Amino acid sequence: xxxxxxxxxxxxxxxYPISISSIxxxxxxGLLHPQKVTGGVTIFLRSELEAFFSGKSLKEAINE
Numbered sequence: 001x002x003x004x005x006x007x008x009x010x011x012x013x014x015x016y017p018i019s020i021s022s023i024x025x026x027x028x029x030g031l032l033h034p035q036k037v038t039g040g041v042t043i044f045l046r047s048e049l050e051a052f053f054s055g056k057s058l059k060e061a062i063n064e
Contacts (some may be wrong), residue, residue: 006035006043025035026052 007015009023018026023044026032032052034042 005046007046007049008041012044012049016049019052039046 009020012018013020014025023032027034031037033048034044036042
């Protein structure tokens, strides 16, 4: 797995202890930063998710 890998919301739910509604709530609060690819496709950066779920900053998670 590459830290620059992207996940769609359904993949995030399968890999991390979070629900779809929580993903969007955290995005709305600015805690996660989704990237809109097309009208119906949104992705999240794996390294950002790993940092979020480990309680580290994105910079700390990438440098491990």
